[in-house]
Each structure stands twice: as structure tokens, then as C-alpha cells.
Amino acid sequence: xxxxxxxxxxxxxxxxxxxxxxxxxxxxxxxxxxxxxxxxxxxxxxxxxxxxxxxxxxxxxxxxxxxxxxxxxxxxxxxxxxxxxxxxxxxxxxxxxxxxxxxxxxxxxxxxxxxxxxxxxxxxxxxxxxxxxxxxxxxxxxxxxxxxxxxxxxxxxxxxxxxxxxxxxxxxxxxxxxxxxxxxxxxxxxxxxxxxxxxxxxxxxxxxxxxxxxxxxxxxxxxxxxxxxxxxxxxxxxxxxxxxxxxx
Amino acid sequence: xxxxxxxxxxxxxxxxxxxxxxxxxxxxxxxxxxxxxxxxxxxxxxxxxxxxxxxxxxxxxxxxxxxxxxxxxxxxxxxxxxxxxxxxxxxxxxxxxxxxxxxxxxxxxxxxxxxxxxxxxxxxxxxxxxxxxxxxxxxxxxxxxxxxxxxxxxxxxxxxxxxxxxxxxxxxxxxxxxxxxxxxxxxxxxxxxxxxxxxxxxxxxxxxxxxxxxxxxxxxxxxxxxxxxxxxxxxxxxxxxxxxxxxx
DNA sequence: AAGTGGTCTAGACCACGTA
DNA sequence: ACGTGGTCTAGACCACTTG
Numbered sequence: 001x002x003x004x005x006x007x008x009x010x011x012x013x014x015x016x017x018x019x020x021x022x023x024x025x026x027x028x029x030x031x032x033x034x035x036x037x038x039x040x041x042x043x044x045x046x047x048x049x050x051x052x053x054x055x056x057x058x059x060x061x062x063x064x065x066x067x068x069x070x071x072x073x074x075x076x077x078x079x080x081x082x083x084x085x086x087x088x089x090x091x092x093x094x095x096x097x098x099x100x101x102x103x104x105x106x107x108x109x110x111x112x113x114x115x116x117x118x119x120x121x122x123x124x125x126x127x128x129x130x131x132x133x134x135x136x137x138x139x140x141x142x143x144x145x146x147x148x149x150x151x152x153x154x155x156x157x158x159x160x161x162x163x164x165x166x167x168x169x170x171x172x173x174x175x176x177x178x179x180x181x182x183x184x185x186x187x188x189x190x191x192x193x194x195x196x197x198x199x200x201x202x203x204x205x206x207x208x209x210x211x212x213x214x215x216x217x218x219x220x221x222x223x224x225x226x227x228x229x230x231x232x233x234x235x236x237x238x239x240x241x242x243x244x245x246x247x248x
Numbered sequence: 249x250x251x252x253x254x255x256x257x258x259x260x261x262x263x264x265x266x267x268x269x270x271x272x273x274x275x276x277x278x279x280x281x282x283x284x285x286x287x288x289x290x291x292x293x294x295x296x297x298x299x300x301x302x303x304x305x306x307x308x309x310x311x312x313x314x315x316x317x318x319x320x321x322x323x324x325x326x327x328x329x330x331x332x333x334x335x336x337x338x339x340x341x342x343x344x345x346x347x348x349x350x351x352x353x354x355x356x357x358x359x360x361x362x363x364x365x366x367x368x369x370x371x372x373x374x375x376x377x378x379x380x381x382x383x384x385x386x387x388x389x390x391x392x393x394x395x396x397x398x399x400x401x402x403x404x405x406x407x408x409x410x411x412x413x414x415x416x417x418x419x420x421x422x423x424x425x426x427x428x429x430x431x432x433x434x435x436x437x438x439x440x441x442x443x444x445x446x447x448x449x450x451x452x453x454x455x456x457x458x459x460x461x462x463x464x465x466x467x468x469x470x471x472x473x474x475x476x477x478x479x480x481x482x483x484x485x486x487x488x489x490x491x492x493x494x495x496x
Numbered sequence: 497a498a499g500t501g502g503t504c505t506a507g508a509c510c511a512c513g514t515a
Numbered sequence: 516a517c518g519t520g521g522t523c524t525a526g527a528c529c530a531c532t533t534g
Binding site for chain 4: 286320321322
């Protein structure tokens with residue numbers, strides 16, 4: 001294999017391999033938690049050297065799409081494992097400890113996308129949405145109120161009972177529900193953080209006085225190829241918890 | 249060079265090279281903005297292959313300690329360049345644009361570390377500190393109030409005039425001042441974010457009413473080897489700006 | 497023992513920047 | 516033309532996991 005890469009193009013070979021593997025992932029050829037073929041196997045399939053496959057996988061691991069386990073193989077990342085299931089939860093106790101919340105769902109509606117949500121989710125204004133509202137309890141106390149919205153087309157047949165069952169019976173997160181029931185895999189997210197105060201809606205839910213300062217976080221969650229799949233707005237009482245961010 | 253790496257050890261060779269290069273950086277062998285030796289040169293110096301040096305440099309680039317420029321060389325990261333000088337500023341306008349503030353220094357004091365700051369900076373409580381207070385103006389309006397504290401031992405001979413001159417005359421940031429005048433290079437930082445409300449001190453400085461919701465961000469900035477070198481607490485009016493965080 | 501990812505080498509060639 | 520980083524290869528050996 002001196003010249004003539006498998007799929008000639010202007011991109012470096014390992015970038016092409018990245019695209020091919022990403023396609024396999026998004027098309028469901030390999031499912032979350034499963035192993036993808038070994039590096040040698042992929043090298044044969046794509047007609048490149050093992051080192052080139054390795055570099056492609058290196059970058060996909062950096063992007064949290066794959067996970068390596070020495071001696072075992074390379075696996076499709078999943079949000080259903082203990083340890084990764086709260087990967088997008090950046091709240092810590094004032095002592096710096098991570099705590100895992102329980103959730104109470106308090107609303108399941110259908111609605112239409114307003115201009116802002118439509119823009120964030122890259123859909124047409126007025127598109128059908130599923131709207132979920134919930135409160136997250138940390139150590140038994142309400143700390144986060146979430147307003148979560150997704151295109152209804154992604155969640156055909158979803159019911160409030162299904163969510164309750166997944167979250168309560170299986171101790172799953174919403175993202176693990178998307179993954180197992182709807183083949184939607186969350187890879188990354190963007191958050192816009194502002195300060196606000198509790199209003200008539202959020203104050204009683206978070207058991208604080210109106211006017212209590214709250215973090216307001218608008219999040220868009222993305223799947224493969226940076227496709228936006230979920231929008232949410234979180235109101236957080238930071239009396240006993242803080243949001244942690246590492247800048248590199 | 250079949251066996252017997254240059255400095256036998258239990259760490260992978262490229263990890264050892266990383267340590268050697270990091271030592272060169274922290275000891276000032278190569279200064280910010282300067283080029284380090286070429287990969288071939290370093291390979292000869294450390295008696296390893298170019299590929300091994302490359303992997304070491306790859307990771308130091310990921311850690312923002314070095315910057316590659318194809319065809320030119322590999323350079324020591326600096327916070328004095330346009331483009332990198334506001335690398336740690338995560339505030340965007342509501343339209344998602346980055347805006348660069350001007351700063352008004354409103355206080356230069358000396359004090360002692362309380363328990364919290366001492367813990368964060370890994371110094372003894374009561375150690376001498378330099379304390380800076382300033383307001384950052386975005387588009388001419390006050391948005392951020394900063395309380396900044398550093399071990400005085402790191403900033404021998406610093407004066408308020410020196411800071412004013414660096415920031416105003418040279419359009420430099422505080423971090424570029426640390427870098428050029430005190431050989432302190434900020435590599436990473438951790439932030440703890442909470443919501444609060446404007447009080448008697450912050451309200452007039454930010455030109456808002458007492459009780460206005462503010463972001464409160466406690467930051468610790470680190471140099472090489474995760475050594476903490478600066479503590480700061482920022483109060484931010486998020487009426488027209490938001491804090492942006494990318495989760496991967 | 498066999499298979500996987502992890503490290504390391506030596507050498508080729510390409511792309512970019514400078515002189 | 517030359518030196519730099521960037522890509523790619525082929526092959527060796529190590530470390531870890533499983534049968």
C-alpha cells in the first residue's frame with residue numbers, strides 16, 4: 001500500500017478513517033457499550049496501516065466517542081455505565097464532592113418550538129416538541145429545576161410512564177434513556193450560564209423565597225456531527241452546591 | 249538504540265520526555281513566545297526517536313504549554329499574543345460574540361491569607377498577599393468586579409503604577425504582566441461558579457441596584473505542575489453577557 | 497497461548513515558511 | 516533549497532485480559 005489510499009481525497013488518511021468510523025457509529029453498526037473491531041482489523045478493512053487507524057481512534061477517544069481498554073478492545077462510549085452516566089453534571093458540593101441526584105418529573109407536555117429554541121436546535125419555529133419538567137433532589141433537597149425540550153420527531157411514542165420507569169426503576173438518566181430507547185447518543189454540550197432570581201414558578205419548586213439568586217443554565221446537547229438534539233434550561237440553587245469548570 | 253532508554257525508569261519514554269521538556273520550560277530554558285529546539289534536535293538530545301519526541305510534544309500542545317506552527321517550529325505558549333491574551337475569559341455577549349474589556353484598577357493592598365485562600369493557594373494561613381481590586385468594562389459599562397490575591401513572595405517589588413502602566417500603556421492583561429515581569433506562566437485554572445446578589449460593595453461598582461443577581465466565580469489559576477499561583481473572586485453582571493462552557 | 501491496546505523505532509514523503 | 520512540522524508505513528516488542 002504505497003500510494004492510492006482506499007478513498008482518495010484531500011483530507012489526511014486518518015481524518016478519512018475518523019469519518020468512516022463516525023459513520024459506522026451514527027448508523028448503528030456498533031452500539032453503545034459494544035467493542036468496535038480491533039485496530040488491525042480496521043487497518044485491513046480500510047487498507048491503511050495500524051498506526052493510521054490508531055491515530056484516528058486516538059482522536060475519537062479524545063472526543064469521548066470511543067473508550068479504550070487495554071487488552072480488551074475499543075468500545076463505543078455509553079452514558080449507561082456507572083461513572084459516565086453523570087458525565088454532564090458539573091455540580092459539586094461545597095466540599096468538592098460529586099453527589100448524584102434523584103429526579104421528580106413534574107411535567108410532560110407537547111408544544112411548539114419558539115424562535116430561540118428553534119434556532120438552538122436548528123429546526124423550524126413551530127416544530128413539534130416534547131417538553132419535560134423535573135426537579136433534581138440532592139441529598140433529598142430540591143436543587144435544580146429543569147425545563148427540557150426535544151424535537152418530538154426524535155421521540156416517537158414516548159410517554160410519561162416510560163420516563164418514570166426508566167428513571168426510577170432502572171436508575172437511569174435521561175441521556176441513557178435517549179441512548180437505549182431512541183438511539184440518540186449525546187456526545188457534547190454547550191452551556192450558557194447567567195445569574196437570575198427565583199420567580200413564582202421556580203421558587204416553590206426549589207423551596208426557596210422569591211428573589212433567591214439562582215444559576216440559570218441554558219444547555220444544548222449534541223449528538224454525532226454536532227447535531228443538536230436537546231435543549232434545556234436549568235435553574236440551580238447554589239446555596240450548597242457550585243458549578244465546576246476546568247479551564248485549559 | 250534497541251534497548252536501554254536514555255533514562256531508564258518505569259514511565260513510558262514519551263512521558264519522561266514530557267517531564268524533561270516541562271522542566272526546561274519551568275526553569276526558563278525557553279521563554280514564552282520563543283521556539284524550542286526542533287523535534288529532530290530534541291530526539292538527538294534525549295537519544296530517542298523523532299516519533300517519541302513528537303508524541304511528548306503532542307501532549308504538551310494539548311495542555312496548552314506549547315504551540316506548533318507548521319514549517320516554523322514549536323513555540324512556548326504565551327498569554328501576550330493577540331488571540332491568546334484573553335484565553336481565560338469565558339464571557340460572551342448575548343449574541344455569542346467575544347468582547348474585550350478595559351480595566352479600571354480600584355485597589356492595591358497588602359494583606360494576609362485567610363483559611364480559604366491559603367488552602368486554595370496551598371500556602372500557610374497568614375502568609376503575605378498582594379490584593380488587587382478592579383472593574384472590567386465591556387463596551388464602556390462595568391460588568392465584572394474582581395478581587396484578586398497572590399502570594400506577595402511571587403511579586404517582589406510590584407507597585408500599583410507598574411500594573412496601571414502595563415495594563416493601560418501596553419494593553420496587557422494581568423496574566424501577561426505575570427508572564428513578562430515575574431516569570432509566572434498561567435497554564436490552567438479551575439472555577440467554582442455560584443449565583444449571588446449585588447451587595448453594598450459590588451452594587452455601586454457595577455452600577456446596579458443592591459439585590460441584582462450576579463454570577464460569583466472563584467478562580468484558582470495554575471502554573472506548571474499544577475502549582476496554584478493566583479486566587480480571584482469575580483462578581484459578574486450577566487444582564488448583557490453570559491458565561492460560556494463547552495462540555496466534551 | 498492468543499489477541500488486544502500501548503510504546504517505540506527508522507525511514508519515507510508531503511506541506512508550509514523562509515531565505 | 517532547506518528546515519520545520521505533518522502524515523504514513525512496517526515491524527518490533529511490551530502490558531494487559533481472556534481462554
